[in-house]
Amino acid sequence: MTEEAPAHSGRPGTPTPALKANFATISSPYYPVLMAVFVGIMLIxxxxxxxxxxxxxxxxxxxxxxxxxxxxxxxxxxxSEVYGFKAMRRTIWTGFAILLLASLSFTVTIALPPLDGYENQAALEAVAGAVPQLVAASLAGYLIGEFTNSWVLVRMKEHTGERHLWARLIGSTVAGEFFDTMVFCAIAAPVIGVTTWGQFASFVLIGFVWKTLIEIVVMPGTYAAVRYLKRAEPSYAQSETTA
Structure with missing residues (x-):
């Protein structure tokens, strides 16, 4: 059944073309997923x-x-390895914005008057009330650490090309995690109950060593993910051809 034209068109009964719905194209099906996982990990x-x-x-x-x-x-x-420093920079700032939103949301939620009979206000304040300071600690370390990590990896890649991925992964992680851990621990320590210099030294050392070891342990998976994305992303293959 044909769609009738509006009476004001001057031609009653004349079929009109269907309206076209326009949508923007998605340049990469993988990058948004990686960004979402990254931001989700930071928020949790x-x-x-x-x-x-x-x-x-x-x-x-x-x-x-x-x-x-x-x-x-x-x-x-x-x-950073597949999409470059610009894409990682966008991811970092997106995570930054979401963490700020989370901090603000927790602050507003705690400040709202509780319903009569609600018995968990103190528990909510004890857990969510600490989040803003931890967010400040995380954001400070996060910005310094993640930007350092990405910058070092990309700069190393500019000198080594596609070779020595393992060196880029470890080298960038050591640099990024060092600054991240030092800044985060210095701000977050009082919130989580670290009160002595011995505890603080343990907090920093364990955080730095543990995070670096995780990078090494999961490196086969990182290699597999990088290899897959480099093959799956048409723009990456094109950049290799035109380089």
């Missing part, structure tokens, strides 16, 4: 990090995000 880590953790009877001090946060550097390495 900032909540999990509100808990101070004492491993082996408290002799090793860390936070609740120790098992997850290192993966953000793995994802950052993949994005």
């Amino acid at each position: 880590s900032n909540i999990a990090a509100t808990k101070g953790v004492g491993l082996f009877g408290g002799s090793l001090v860390t936070d609740g995000a120790f098992f997850l946060f290192p993966l953000s550097y793995v994802i950052g390495d993949v994005i």
Whole structure:
């Protein structure tokens, strides 16, 4: 059945062409997913990090995000290696904005008057109330660490080309994690219960060594992801051809 033209068209009964819906094209099906995973890891880590953790009877001090946060550097390495510093910079700033939004949301939620009979206000404040300072710690370390990580990896790649990926992954992680860990620990330590210099030294050392070891342990997976994306992204193959 044909669609009738509006009466004001002057030609009642004349079929009119269907309206066309326009949409922007997605240049890469992979990059947005990597960005979403990266931002998700950062957001979850900032909540999990509100808990101070004492491993082996408290002799090793860390936070609740120790098992997850290192993966953000793995994802950052993949994005930097395949898509370059500009794409990683966009990812970092997106994560920065989401973490600020999370901090603001928790602050507003805590400030809202609780419903009569709501018994978890104190628990909410104890957990979510610490998040803003941890976000500040994370953002400061995050910006310095992630930008350093990406910058070092890309600069090394400019000198080595496609060779020695392992050196880029380890070298960039050591540089980025060093600054990230030092800045984050210095700001976050009081929030998670680190009160002595011995605990602080353990907090910093464990964080730095652990995150670097995670990079090495998962390197086969990083290699596989990088190899797959370089083959799957038409623009990467084109850049290799025209280089």
